[in-house]
Amino acid sequence: MPIDxxxxxxxxxxxxxxxxxxxxxxxxxxxxxxxxxxxxWRFRKSEIERWISEQEQKQEGGQE
Structure with missing residues (x-):
């Protein structure tokens, strides 16, 4: 796992x-x-990227 x-x-x-x-x-x-x-606090970048995708999907799902 890279340090970044x-x-x-x-x-x-x-x-x-x-x-x-x-x-x-x-x-x-x-x-x-x-x-x-x-x-x-520490955060895995990969999990933050997945969280961002989930937020985008929630917003897209709420729009008609």
Whole structure:
């Protein structure tokens, strides 16, 4: 597994183009798939990409 496959909160925020506070809140609320290493959140890029696809499908499904 490449090291780039694991993202920090800051990297997730940059990847999703959202504020770090928002990324942290999404993680804390379970809105994005992540895990904690000690007290720090980490995210698998592959799971974030799958989550993005799921969000796109939800939006497409809601439109007529």
């Amino acid at each position: 496959d694991i993202l920090t909160v800051k990297e997730l925020a940059e990847y999703l183009k959202i504020a770090e506070k928002t990324a942290y809140r999404f993680a804390s609320d379970g809105k994005v798939p992540g895990f904690k290493v000690g007290s720090a």
